[in-house]
Amino acid sequence: MIDLRMLRSDPDRVRASQVARGDDPALVDALLAADDERRAAVTRADELRRQQKEASQAVKSASKEDRPAVLERAKELAAAVKQAEAAQTEADAALRTAHLAVPNVVLDGVPPGGEQDYRVVTYVGDVPTYDFEVKDHLDLGTALGAIDTERGAKVSGSRFAFLTGWGALMELALVNLAIGQAVEAGFNPVIAPALVRPEAMEGTGFLGAHASEVYKLESDDLYLVGTSEVPLAAFHSGEVLDELPYRYAGFSSCFRREAGSHGKDTRGIIRVHQFDKVEMFSYVDPSDAAAEHERLLAHEIAFLTALELPFRVIEVAAGDLGSSAARKYDCEAWLPSQQRWLELTSTSNCTDFQARRLGVRFRGEDGLAPVATLNGTLCAVGRTIAVLLEVHQRADGSVHVPEALRPWLAGRKELLPL
């Protein structure tokens, strides 16, 4: 939720943000109007409540003969209050709807436009060339006994896979490496619930545009999270934090319906319904948010570098940002089988937008204020395994193991086909 005081004093800034996103700037004026109407309704109801309270108090001190008249007036006012409160409730709901419709205000310097209008920040490593015909991660993983999508489909359906043997060990290796790096950088490791209440899902903004992506357990009124950003952001909801910043590295399974992606990345484990992920999440003073964002990006870069993967960093354009994000960087690794860049990690600065909705505050100079929240992938396991297999493949079907992973893979320098 955007700051309404800021909106009132500088609506043009919000309109410009909408234009950069390719969103409707009229939503801003609808929000301003809803805000005006709500305040008018509140003022009316407050005044009636005051009068009604006074009348009600007069009842008990009224003399016997005055009493019927006093009571009658109190009753009339009570009815008026009831009506005014109904109007206020309606105005509150209208404001909330209009408020939720306006996404976060993009930060200065974010490229305007849509998915194609990203800006390349940097390249790390060289795009590899192979003097043999490259295999894709599914062929490699099947040969290694690391990935089993056929049985995944048999047991659970399409877009499910088993990680077996070296595949399972690679997951544990990646998670250990990621958590170890995060802990060293000062993040508090967390194993988060993968099932959350509706408030947690709603508070993080995942029931808006992405509602159809989310699994719901109808009989228990719980949702399966698509990322541990959800439990980590809701972790401190409704709290007043001192001693900022708080930094967490959450490990959890992630579940996505992939409802709108029929036919896209159907092969292998690049896009599946269930995968595991290590996610960084920071609560910081809003004035530190930009610096924290660079730090999260640096941690992502360090992790991918340790995996000896070539990748690039892009800054995503305004129109491709989620509703909570004010700026976002993606790290995209080279996928040899498809000769293209594939998103492996992503980090968003949500400024105080998400914290306002979740009620996460700190004691600032002018009293309580929402904190800033930021999230960043450290390792999306399945996809990372896919890229590792492809990039580090050799002509004979063996796969080079990056040094950083060897401690958890029996010291192996390479994985051999069965």
Next chain:
RNA sequence: GGAGGCGUCGCCUAGUCCGGUCUAUGGCGCCGCACUGCUAAUGCGGUUUGGGUCUCAAGCCCAUCGGGAGUUCAAAUCUCCCCGCCUCCGCCA
């Protein structure tokens, strides 16, 4: 899943049976002031949160006793639903 108990403005707590000076008591902590070589102690005052009004501030007003709905002129207090915690039983990795 069954039975019972509990939830008060940072923490503890009075109040709930029997609705109205509850504008929520007291203690601890915290902040300010006074006193005092310093500290401590003591005294006085302040200390929930959100919203409205307002150029700002002050002031004033409204709401807030886990959440919601209801009864009533009036709800911390009565009724219903929900949430959470605790104890016992059942089941269980």
